[in-house]
Amino acid sequence: AQSVTQLDSQVPVFEEAPVELRCNYSSSVSVYLFWYVQYPNQGLQLLLKYLSGSTLVKSINGFEAEFNKSQTSFHLRKPSVHISDTAEYFCAVSDPFNKFYFGSGTKLNVKP
Amino acid sequence: DTAVSQTPKYLVTQMGNDKSIKCEQNLGHDTMYWYKQDSKKFLKIMFSYNNKELIINETVPNRFSPKSPDKAHLNLHINSLELGDSAVYFCASSQTSLARLDEQYFGPGTRLTVT
Numbered sequence: 001a002q003s004v005t006q007l008d009s010q011v012p013v014f015e016e017a018p019v020e021l022r023c024n025y026s027s028s029v030s031v032y033l034f035w036y037v038q039y040p041n042q043g044l045q046l047l048l049k050y051l052s053g054s055t056l057v058k059s060i061n062g063f064e065a066e067f068n069k070s071q072t073s074f075h076l077r078k079p080s081v082h083i084s085d086t087a088e089y090f091c092a093v094s095d096p097f098n099k100f101y102f103g104s105g106t107k108l109n110v111k112p
Numbered sequence: 113d114t115a116v117s118q119t120p121k122y123l124v125t126q127m128g129n130d131k132s133i134k135c136e137q138n139l140g141h142d143t144m145y146w147y148k149q150d151s152k153k154f155l156k157i158m159f160s161y162n163n164k165e166l167i168i169n170e171t172v173p174n175r176f177s178p179k180s181p182d183k184a185h186l187n188l189h190i191n192s193l194e195l196g197d198s199a200v201y202f203c204a205s206s207q208t209s210l211a212r213l214d215e216q217y218f219g220p221g222t223r224l225t226v227t
Contacts, residue, residue, distance in 0.1 A: 009153075032212040043116060043202065043218030044155075051212070090155065094212035099168065102147075102155035 002027040002093050006103035014111050015083055021076040021106045023065075023091030031093040033074040035065055038088045038105075047089070050074065061085075086110045115139050116219040118203050124225045125193055133188045133222045135203030143167075143209045144186035145216065146178060149200040161186055162209040190224075198226045 005024045013019045025031065032051050036044040048059040055067040065076045074091060091103040116137045125131050137144060145168075146158040159178045160168035166178070175191040190197060200221045206214040 036218075038218075041220060043204075043220045044216075045218070046215045049215075092155075096212075098160075098210055098212055099157055100155075100216070104153040 002029075002031060002095055002099075002101045004091050004093055004101050004103035006091055006106050008106050009104065010107045010109065012109045012111060013081055016080045018079050019077065019081050019085075019108065021089050021091075021108065023074045023076065023103060025072050025074065025091075025093045025101075027072075027093060027095070029095055031095055033065070033067055034092040034094070034100075035059075035063070035074070035076050036090040036092060036102075038090065040087070044090060047076075081108070081110045083110050083112060116203055116205055116217050118201075118219040118222050120222060121220065122223050122225075124227065126227055127193055127195060129193050130189070130191045131193060131224070132190070133201055133203075133224070135186045135188070135219060137184055137203075137205040137217070139205060139207075139217060140184075141205040141207050141217070142183055143206045143214075144180065144183070145204040145206075146186065146188050147202040147204065147218075148172075149202060149221070151199070155202065159186075159188075160209070167209055193226045195226050198224055200224070 034049045035047040037047045038044045050067045058064040088105045090105045143162045145160045161180045164180045177189045180186045203219040204216045206216045
């Protein structure tokens, strides 16, 4: 079975500072990797995903994540965060059977 | 327009009751899902329907019964509610059943509290 670990339940950071949200996974099969974001009182939204090809994937709002197969990681980074990035971020993997496995989420709190 | 909507948003009920949560998507998607988010924030797939047919049925108690009257609706009925059923339930949809390729669109969640 697959599992996803997000070690940091909360990450406080000041505006314009860089941030990294960590995600590690375990799997015995090939997986696809995702980051979802949940803004307050809203459902989860896809932020970015890795299916194949370049290991560095980027979102339209400045986030990027790098797939590292040897370390089984898919950490999410942003070089300079905004107040509007305050949200909860969920890492997920899907297996060849199209089942999704989510991490427990990381709350990013951007302070002015 | 809300893409994936769920009703109710909050549900407080007593043990032993039967309750339903409704989900509707107006995206024209073929596949819908129910997830349960437990107290530790883990999201776990419960069911998935593709064109009204059940395609994923994880190990959940028989007290949980999904119903899809049409491909735009996937309701979740829960019989004989227990304290452990307290959680946030998310509905989602995707264009096809190939969830790893298609983006899943999530509803805002239904917070169920069983007392």
